[in-house]
Amino acid sequence: MSRICNKNTKPEVTVRKFLFSQGFRYRKNVASLPGKPDIVLPKYKTVIFVNGCFWHMHNCGRFVWPSTNTDYWHNKILGNVERDKKNINQLQELGWNTIVVWECELKKDKAEETLSLLSYLIKNNIKNVLILGYTKDIFNLLNIS
Numbered sequence: 001m002s003r004i005c006n007k008n009t010k011p012e013v014t015v016r017k018f019l020f021s022q023g024f025r026y027r028k029n030v031a032s033l034p035g036k037p038d039i040v041l042p043k044y045k046t047v048i049f050v051n052g053c054f055w056h057m058h059n060c061g062r063f064v065w066p067s068t069n070t071d072y073w074h075n076k077i078l079g080n081v082e083r084d085k086k087n088i089n090q091l092q093e094l095g096w097n098t099i100v101v102w103e104c105e106l107k108k109d110k111a112e113e114t115l116s117l118l119s120y121l122i123k124n125n126i127k128n129v130l131i132l133g134y135t136k137d138i139f140n141l142l143n144i145s
Helices: 010-021 070-093 111-123 135-142
Strands: 039-041 046-051 097-102
Touching (some): 070 097
16 A cells, blocks of 8 residues: 555646646645645636546446455545545535546547547536546537537
8 A cells, every 4th residue: 555656646647748738737736625636727726636446436447346355445445435525525615616537538548538628628617527437428418529
């Protein structure tokens, strides 16, 4: 557990590099906000969490319950999910837009689509898109091509 990185993960760096290349300026891991969001865009009053599919229990093929020490892992992962919900609710009550980007959505085949959607959501001030878990569905929902 001590070797698990909670900052500067590859998915986070991918999102940050893209945002910077698009002209967005941000702050990283702002401790004064609930949940210490990975990326904070003060100009847009938007926070972005870049979540790992395993650690935050994403409903995709990358999440599988461990077969050993099951009580520990159930408590750990379900605790993470509850904490995420609480932090997102607190941020929304404070007036912040929240976006969650999942690690699986930043893999080679989906990254370009996910990042362009992220840019669209920020620039158009789309309020509180909680989960970027199924990019094509969100594109269809927002009528974006």
